[in-house]
Amino acid sequence: MIALLRGTLVEKRPGQLIVDAGGVGYDVHIPLSTFAAVGALRTEVTLLIYTHVREDQLALYGFLTAREKHLFELLLSVSGVGPALALRILSGMSVDEIIPAVRRGDVAALTRINGVGRKTAERVIVELRDKLAAAESAVAEPRVARSQLEEDLHSALLNLNYDRREVDRTMEKLRRDGMPAAFDAALRAALQQLSPASSASAHRAAGE
DSSP, X not given: OOOEEEEEEXXXXXXXXXXXXXXXXXXXXXXXXXXXXXXXXXXXXXXXXXXXXXXXXXXXXXXXXXXXXXXXXXXXXXXXXXHHHHHHHHHHSOHHHHHHHHHTTOHHHHHXXXXXXXXXXXXXXXXXXXXXXXXXXHHTSSOOOOOHHHHHHHHHHHHTTOOHHHHHHHXXXXXXXXXXXXXXXXXXXXXXXXXXXXXXXXXXXHHO
């Protein structure tokens, strides 16, 4: 299962990117926020990937931030919300707009998104409110505040099936030694720091 994709951006349009990684062109569905934030054609891009598998289809959904990917996955847990609708919701409102709207039960805000009816908006609010609260409670554990780059790096390493405790120790060591400013450099540094056992486990899981 693909969890992270890094390569050259060869095609870019609203809702879709084609990324050349090792000579293979990957078709990736994206929200409009990702489309607006990625660089120019022929530049390198790194995406966090959600792989959606059905009997007759395998589709990749890409995000530049761990927050967007996490909210996309939460939206998929809502009854009647599939990947296309979840992506439409993320394209219609930012993460910083969706979360407060869910908290305050703002059906009107959600129904302003094209394709989201009142019943769908109500389900999103009812089914996500508790999950968002639980996620915030987990995040509320005492820890050093992470930058956006650190959040994305942490999520990417967990998606590669590394042990959470190993990841936390590695992140702390990188912080002490000096966290690289670019995501790709930070990812390479983290992978070099992770223990061989953890690395082997992750590679076995990635190959399954």
